Amino acid sequence: MLTTLFEGWLYIFLRPILLCNPNGNRYAPSLTAEALSDQDINDLIACSPKVDADSVYVTKLACNYPGRVSKIASDTVAKRMSTDPAQQEQLSTELVRTSTNIPVPRCGRLVKCLTSTGVYLLQQFVPGRTLHDAWPSLSWWHRFRVLLTFRYYIYQLRRMTERVGPPSFPGPPSCDGIPKYCKGRLLNSAGCGPFQSYRELARWYQNRLLVMQRFRKQGLGLAPFDSTVPLAFTHMDLHLRNLILGDDRQLWVIDWAEAGWYPSWFEAASMSMYAKSHPDSSRSWRKWIPFVAGSCDNPGQLPFIMTISYSLECMPPDIMNLIDSEQP
Known part of the structure; x- marks a missing residue:
């Protein structure tokens, strides 16, 4: 795979047909749900629709992982995770968002799950398919x-x-x-x-x-x-x-x-x-x-x-x- 200066110039020439903005999602606004308390966010999650509820995918081991992502505001989802992976996703996503023009969802704070172990990672909701x-x-x-x-x-x-x-x-x-x-x-x-x-x-x-x-x-x-x-x-x-x-x-x-x-x-x-x-x-x-x-x-x-x-x-x-x- 080419990783040369020539390929970089080629992408500049092809900019009109690339499916990304010049700045990606670098200047995304803060998430509205971040201002809520942990208790309010947990309450919203309990009654909010799961955006991945229909995304059941089956591996050869028949493992399914639907229903972990709740839409709690028009611009915010809460993703249930273990603490370490959540912290890693938060750091990696923000690193890519601020260092490239790859459109990635803005990450908010981590919210403690009050009903069981783990945390919720607040992220920007991306409308689409x-x-x-x-x-x-x-x-x-x-x-x-x-x-x-x-x-x-x-x-x-x-x-x-x-x-x-x-x-x-x-x-x-x-x-x-x-x-x-x-x-x-x-x-x-x-x-x-x-x-x-x-x-x-x-x-x-x-x-x-x-x-x-x-x-x-x-x-x-x-x-x-x-x-x-x-x-x-x-x-x-x-x-x-x-x-x-x-x-x-x-x-x-x-x-x-x-x-x-x-x-x-x-x-x-x-x-x-x-x-x-x-x-x-x-x-x-x-x-x-x-x-x-x-x-x-x-x-x-x-x-x-x-x-x-x-x-x-x-x-x-x-x-x-x-x-x-x-x-x-």
């Missing part, structure tokens, strides 16, 4: 504009270091300079880390390959984990349901809870793995993943992740250290 609902009926020209805009967004994410500086460590952004726990489709199902450096992340992956080779006789002769590419800001959960064609004719990106600094090929690999595990994912969308996010089929990339997938899904994040034991 998810791309999952809209894609089948789009014309070829509208689909092309969506794909080109989406490619432009990933181009911006991969150049965020020019605005905010290079990351000190992989994983979610941190406001206190301390590495955070990492979660995502390409990581351990229970989460992993924190990682103090890119090298530590690469060693974590390489160790899982050694475990698979020794105890399951899989991945013998496989190329090592590819840590030759730079870390880039990565959404880690891009799919049709996390993209909204807004009523304002912009392409919005939501759900940044798993975002962070990871090898640049992680985005395409995560998108590809999602498409393979969700039978309702559009085939006409899947074939365009390399165009919007680049290739992830090189040695040490998606083939590596697929080979060690059993260790990611079924083994704990901390397993025996074979890297140091095998060194002379």
Whole structure:
């Protein structure tokens, strides 16, 4: 995937057909519901409609996650989450909103859930349709504009270091300079880390390959984990349901809870793995993943992740250290 000055100039030329405003959502006003007390917000949530109540999507494991997002004002939704993911989504979303022109919802404060554990993250409500609902009926020209805009967004994410500086460590952004726990489709199902450096992340992956080779006789002769590419800001959960064609004719990106600094090929690999595990994912969308996010089929990339997938899904994040034991 091109990340050159030429591509940047090309997007300037193509600006009229991109589905985003020059400033994205950078100057969004504060949310009206933020002025309410925690008790008032909890009361509103109890009687408010769930905007994701009909968004039931089924994986191969038959996992459904509807009904977590309540519309509590004309411009505000409350998303129920665990505290750490909510804080990470809040920080990542605001980082992208203020550093790029990618339209992302403005985040408000965290509100304590008074009836059970967890918190509610207040976010800007985005009127529109998810791309999952809209894609089948789009014309070829509208689909092309969506794909080109989406490619432009990933181009911006991969150049965020020019605005905010290079990351000190992989994983979610941190406001206190301390590495955070990492979660995502390409990581351990229970989460992993924190990682103090890119090298530590690469060693974590390489160790899982050694475990698979020794105890399951899989991945013998496989190329090592590819840590030759730079870390880039990565959404880690891009799919049709996390993209909204807004009523304002912009392409919005939501759900940044798993975002962070990871090898640049992680985005395409995560998108590809999602498409393979969700039978309702559009085939006409899947074939365009390399165009919007680049290739992830090189040695040490998606083939590596697929080979060690059993260790990611079924083994704990901390397993025996074979890297140091095998060194002379």
